[in-house]
Amino acid sequence: xxxxxxxxxxxxxxxxxxxxxxxxxxxxxxxxxxxxxxxxxxxxxxxxxxxxxxxxxxxxxxxxxxxxxxxxxxxxxxxxxxxxxxxxxxxxxxxxxxxxxxxxxxxxxxxxxxxxxxxxxxxxxxxxxxxxxxxxxxxxxxxxxxxxxxxxxxxxxxxxxxxxxxxxxxxxxxxxxxxxxxxxxxxxxxxxxxxxxxxxxxxxxxxxxxxxxxxxxxxxxxxxxxxxxxxxxxxxxxxxxxxxxxxxxxxxxxxxxxxxxxxxxxxxxxxxxxxxxxxxx
Amino acid sequence: xxxxxxxxxxxxxxxxxxxxxxxxxxxxxxxxxxxxxxxxxxxxxxxxxxxxxxxxxxxxxxxxxxxxxxxxxxxxxxxxxxxxxxxxxxxxxxxxxxxxxxxxxxxxxxxxxxxxxxxxxxxxxxxxxxxxxxxxxxxxxxxxxxxxxxxxxxxxxxxxxxxxxxxxxxxxxxxxxxxxxxxxxxxxxxxxxxxxxxxxxxxxxxxxxxxxxxxxxxxxxxxxxxxxxxxxxxxxxxxxxxxxxxxxxxxxxxxxxxxxxxxxxxxxxxxxxxxxxxxxxxxxxxxxxxxxxxxxxxxxxxxxxxxxxxxxxxxxxxxxxxxxxxxxxxxxxxxxxxxxxxxxxxxxxxxxxxxxxxxxxxxxxxxxxxxxxxxxxxxxxxxxxxxxxxxxxxxxxxxxxxxxxxxxxxxxxxxxxxxxxxxxxxxxxxxxxxxxxxxxxxxxxxxxxxxxxxxxxxxxxxxxxxxxxxxxxxxxxxxxxxxxxxxxxxxxxxxxxxxxxxxxxxxxxxxxxxxxxxxxxxxxxxxxxxxxxxxxxxxxxxxxxxxxxxxxxxxxxxxxxxxxxxxxxxxxxxxxxxxxxxxxxxxxxxxxxxxxxxxxxxxxxxxxxxxxxxxxxxxxxxxxxxxxxxxxxxxx
Numbered sequence: 040x041x042x043x044x045x046x047x048x049x050x051x052x053x054x055x056x057x058x059x060x061x062x063x064x065x066x067x068x069x070x071x072x073x074x075x076x077x078x079x080x081x082x083x084x085x086x087x088x089x090x091x092x093x094x095x096x097x098x099x100x101x102x103x104x105x106x107x108x109x110x111x112x113x114x115x116x117x118x119x120x121x122x123x124x125x126x127x128x129x130x131x132x133x134x135x136x137x138x139x140x141x142x143x144x145x146x147x148x149x150x151x152x153x154x155x156x157x158x159x160x161x162x163x164x165x166x167x168x169x170x171x172x173x174x175x176x177x178x179x180x181x182x183x184x185x186x187x188x189x190x191x192x193x194x195x196x197x198x199x200x201x202x203x204x205x206x207x208x209x210x211x212x213x214x215x216x217x218x219x220x221x222x223x224x225x226x227x228x229x230x231x232x233x234x235x236x237x238x239x240x241x242x243x244x245x246x247x248x249x250x251x252x253x254x255x256x257x258x259x260x261x262x263x264x265x266x267x268x269x270x271x272x273x274x275x276x277x278x279x280x281x282x283x284x285x286x287x288x289x290x291x292x293x294x295x296x297x298x299x300x301x302x303x304x305x306x307x308x309x310x311x312x313x314x315x316x317x318x319x320x
Numbered sequence: 321x322x323x324x325x326x327x328x329x330x331x332x333x334x335x336x337x338x339x340x341x342x343x344x345x346x347x348x349x350x351x352x353x354x355x356x357x358x359x360x361x362x363x364x365x366x367x368x369x370x371x372x373x374x375x376x377x378x379x380x381x382x383x384x385x386x387x388x389x390x391x392x393x394x395x396x397x398x399x400x401x402x403x404x405x406x407x408x409x410x411x412x413x414x415x416x417x418x419x420x421x422x423x424x425x426x427x428x429x430x431x432x433x434x435x436x437x438x439x440x441x442x443x444x445x446x447x448x449x450x451x452x453x454x455x456x457x458x459x460x461x462x463x464x465x466x467x468x469x470x471x472x473x474x475x476x477x478x479x480x481x482x483x484x485x486x487x488x489x490x491x492x493x494x495x496x497x498x499x500x501x502x503x504x505x506x507x508x509x510x511x512x513x514x515x516x517x518x519x520x521x522x523x524x525x526x527x528x529x530x531x532x533x534x535x536x537x538x539x540x541x542x543x544x545x546x547x548x549x550x551x552x553x554x555x556x557x558x559x560x561x562x563x564x565x566x567x568x569x570x571x572x573x574x575x576x577x578x579x580x581x582x583x584x585x586x587x588x589x590x591x592x593x594x595x596x597x598x599x600x601x602x603x604x605x606x607x608x609x610x611x612x613x614x615x616x617x618x619x620x621x622x623x624x625x626x627x628x629x630x631x632x633x634x635x636x637x638x639x640x641x642x643x644x645x646x647x648x649x650x651x652x653x654x655x656x657x658x659x660x661x662x663x664x665x666x667x668x669x670x671x672x673x674x675x676x677x678x679x680x681x682x683x684x685x686x687x688x689x690x691x692x693x694x695x696x697x698x699x700x701x702x703x704x705x706x707x708x709x710x711x712x713x714x715x716x717x718x719x720x721x722x723x724x725x726x727x728x729x730x731x732x733x734x735x736x737x738x739x740x741x742x743x744x745x746x747x748x749x750x751x752x753x754x755x756x757x758x759x760x761x762x763x764x765x766x767x768x769x770x771x772x773x774x775x776x777x778x779x780x781x782x783x784x785x786x787x788x789x790x791x792x793x794x795x796x797x798x799x800x801x802x803x804x805x806x807x808x809x810x811x812x813x814x815x816x817x818x819x820x821x822x823x824x825x826x827x828x829x830x831x832x833x834x835x836x837x838x839x840x841x842x843x844x845x846x847x848x849x850x851x852x853x854x855x856x857x858x859x860x861x862x863x864x865x866x867x868x869x870x871x872x873x874x875x876x877x878x879x880x881x882x883x884x885x886x887x888x889x890x891x892x893x894x895x896x897x898x899x900x901x902x903x904x905x906x907x908x909x910x911x912x913x914x915x916x917x918x919x920x921x922x923x924x925x926x927x928x929x930x931x932x933x934x935x936x937x938x939x940x941x942x943x944x945x946x947x948x949x950x951x952x953x954x955x956x
Contacts, residue, residue, distance in 0.1 A: 204525075259794075
C-alpha cells in the first residue's frame with residue numbers, strides 16, 4: 040500500500056511515477072451490481088472512482104458469499120470493496136452512498152398492491168424469494184413470512200446457477216412476469232434492474248418493515264469498504280463519493296435501483312466504523 | 321491372558337464370520353487365509369492375502385474386517401471406517417523412540433484434511449486445491465514418482481464454503497479415485513499417473529462443491545456433494561469404477577422416489593416412518609433448497625451390503641421458515657450401494673436449528689451390548705451425543721452425552737428415538753440465547769474418530785465450545801443485505817477447548833480423556849500396537865496408550881494438524897505412521913491463523929480467538945513453512 044498525502048482530489052501524474060492501481064474486490068457474476076465484463080453499476084462507479092484517483096482499475100474476483108471478505112480484502116488481493124452494508128463487520132466503510140429497500144414485485148394487471156407482511160391476502164398467494172441465508176438467518180421478507188407461518192407459500196429461487204447460466208437472480212423476477220408466482224419480495228436493486236426485461240408490466244413497491252421485528256430492517260444503506268487501518272484510502276474514496284454524488288446517483292437511477300433518502304447525513308468529518316442498525320458493538 | 325494375544329484372537333474371530341452376501345469366490349479366498357491369520361504375524365498374513373488374491377485374479381489390496389494391513393487403500397483404512405491398523409511393530413513400549421523418516425511438501429496451503437493412501441511402495445497424497453495427486457516413491461523416501469494435475473476450474477476457488485480442503489482418495493481396480501473441488505470426480509492410473517476417466521457431478525457456480533473422500537465398494541465409486549448453506553439440495557451418487565459412468569443418484573430431501581425410499585425401506589422409529597417425508601416434513605416445496613448434503617465420511621458393512629452416510633443441516637432456510645422435522649437433514653441413511661435404495665434411516669436432530677450436521681462417520685463394529693453381541697454403527701454426532709445403532713435396522717441402542725458440555729437437549733428418548741430439547745435452547749433470530757452447547761462447531765466436526773476392535777473403544781477428537789446468540793449484525797450474500805445473529809463462540813465450562821475422548825460405545829461411557837487447550841481438528845488412528853495417534857492445532861503429533869491414555873510419544877511439527885494419521889508397512893518391512901500438517905481458515909480463529917501463513921493482514925480477532933491468544937501456548941516459532949507437508953515416522 041502506498042502512503043499518500045490526502046488532497047482534495049488526486050490527479051494523475053504523467054511521466055516518471057509508476058501508474059497507481061486501484062484494486063477492487065468484486066463478484067464476477069452478480070448483475071446489477073457487477074460482473075467480469077464491467078456491466079454492473081458497481082463496475083461503473085468503480086471506474087469513476089479510479090478515474091478520480093488517477094489510478095488504473097484492477098479487479099480481484101470472488102463470488103460474494105461466506106468468506107468473501109476473508110478471501111479478498113483479507114488476503115490483500117484487493118483494497119476496496121464496492122458494496123457493503125453499513126455496519127458490516129470485518130472492514131471499515133465510507134459513509135453510505137445509497138439506500139435501497141426490499142420490494143414487493145407483482146404483475147400490474149393483477150392490481151395486487153401488497154405493501155406489508157400483515158396483508159391478509161398473503162395467505163392465499165405464492166410468494167417467491169431468493170434463497171439466501173447464512174448462519175441460520177435469511178432475508179427480512181423470509182423472516183417476516185416465517186413468523187406468520189407462511190413458509191408454505193414460499194417458492195425459493197436460487198441466486199446462483201451452473202456455469203452456462205447468466206443472471207440467475209433474474210429468474211425470480213421472470214417468474215412473476217410469467218405468473219409462476221403471484222408475488223416476489225426481493226432486494227430492490229434486483230427488482231429494478233431485471234424488471235426492465237418486462238417493460239411496463241411489473242409493479243414494484245417498497246415493503247413496509249415488519250413491526251414485530253424492529254431490529255430487522257427492510258431498508259439498508261450501502262457503502263464502500265476498506266481494511267481496518269486503511270484510513271488513507273477510505274478518506275480518498277469518501278472524498279470522491281462526496282464530490283461525485285450526483286453522477287453516482289445518476290448511475291444508480293440508470294439501473295433502476297429503488298432509492299430511499301440516506302439516513303446518514305452527508306459530509307461529516309468522522310469516519311464511519313462498525314456502527315449500524317442492530318449492532319451493539 | 322496377554323492382552324495382545326486376546327486381541328489377535330478377537331480379530332481372527334471376526335474373520336471367521338462369513339460375510340452374508342459376499343461373492344463366493346472372495347469368501348473362499350478369505351477362508352483360506354483364516355488359519356494363517358490366527359497363528360501368524362499379521363504382516364505375513366496380509367502379504368499372503370495379497371499373493372493369494374493375485375493368484376486368483378482378485379484385487380490385491382485386501383483389507384480384513386479386523387483392520388488395515390500393510391497398505392492403506394481406503395480413506396479410513398477399512399471400509400467399515402475403523403481407522404484401525406493391524407500393524408503392531410510400533411507399540412506403547414517403543415513409541416517413545418519414533419523418529420521422523422521424511423517430510424515432503426504438498427506444494428499447497430490450506431487445511432490438509434484427509435490422509436495419504438499407500439499401495440505397494442507408493443504413497444498417494446491428494447493436496448488441497450488445486451487438488452493435485454502426488455505419488456511418492458517409498459523406495460526413495462521423499463522422492464516423487466509423478467504428479468497428476470486435474471486442471472481444476474479456478475472458478476471453484478471462490479465458491480468453497482469453508483476452506484479449500486480435500487478429504488482424500490480411495491483405491492480400486494488399479495485406480496486412485498478422488499473428488500476435485502470443482503465438482504469433478506477423477507480416476508487416475510495408480511501406476512502411470514495418467515487420467516483414466518473424469519466425471520463432472522457438482523456445480524460449484526451453484527454453490528455445490530465436492531470435498532469428501534469417495535467410497536469404493538462393489539465396483540462402484542460413491543460420492544456426495546457439499547454446500548447445504550448455499551441452497552443446494554443434497555445427493556449421493558454412484559459411478560462405475562471402470563469408466564466413471566453414473567449408475568444411480570439419490571437425493572436426501574424430497575419425495576420418496578427421489579430419496580430412493582421404496583419397498584425395502586423400514587425406519588425403526590415411528591417418527592421416521594411415513595410417505596414422502598422428505599417433502600411433507602417441510603412447508604410447501606422448501607425441501608428443494610433443503611441442504612442435507614452428504615459431505616462427510618462414508619462407511620460400509622460387507623455382510624449387510626449396506627453403506628452409511630450422514631446428512632448435513634437442512635439447508636439455507638432458517639428453522640422458523642421450515643417448520644417440521646425437515647427430513648432427511650441431520651440424519652443417517654443406510655443404502656444399498658448397488659442401487660442406492662434406502663433401507664433404513666434415522667434422523668438424529670429433527671428440525672435442526674443448531675447447525676448439527678450429521679456427517680460424522682458411522683463406524684461399523686461388533687460390540688457386546690448388555691450381554692448380546694451386536695453388529696452396530698458407532699457415531700458421535702455434532703449434537704454432542706454418542707450413538708450406538710443397530711447396523712441392520714437403525715435401532716438406537718445407546719445415546720449418551722459424549723460432550724463435556726451438552727445443554728441443547730437433556731437426553732434422547734430411547735422409545736421414540738427423539739432428542740428431548742431443553743426449553744429455551746432453540747435459537748431464534750433477534751432473541752438472545754446464551755450458553756447453547758455444543759456450539760455450531762459441534763462436539764465433533766468432520767475430523768474422524770477411530771475404533772479399536774482390540775480395546776473396544778472409540779477414540780474421538782472432540783471440541784468443547786458453547787455459543788451465545790447475540791443481537792443481530794449485518795450480513796451480505798450475493799449483493800443481498802440482511803441481519804443475522806451475532807454468533808459468539810465461547811469455551812464451555814472446563815476451560816479447555818478440545819479433548820481426546822476414549823469412549824465405550826457399548827455402555828455409553830467415557831473410559832478416559834486427554835484435555836487439550838485447543839479444539840481437536842485432526843483425525844485419529846488406532847493400532848494393534850495398542851496405540852492411538854492424533855494431532856493438535858498447536859502443532860503436536862501424539863501417540864498415547866490405547867488402554868490408559870498415557871502419552872508415550874509426542875513431537876511438535878511446523879504447523880498444526882487437521883489431517884488424519886494412517887499407518888503402513890514400508891518396502892523394508894517396517895511400520896510407518898504418516899500425517900499431514902497444514903492449517904487453513906478455521907471458524908473461531910483458532911491456532912493464531914493459517915499455517916503456512918497466507919497473509920499478514922491484520923483482522924480483528926473473534927472473542928474466542930482473543931481468548932486463545934491469552935492461553936500462552938507453546939506454538940513454537942512462527943513457521944516459515946511455505947507449504948503443507950506430509951510427515952512420516954518410524955522406529956529407528
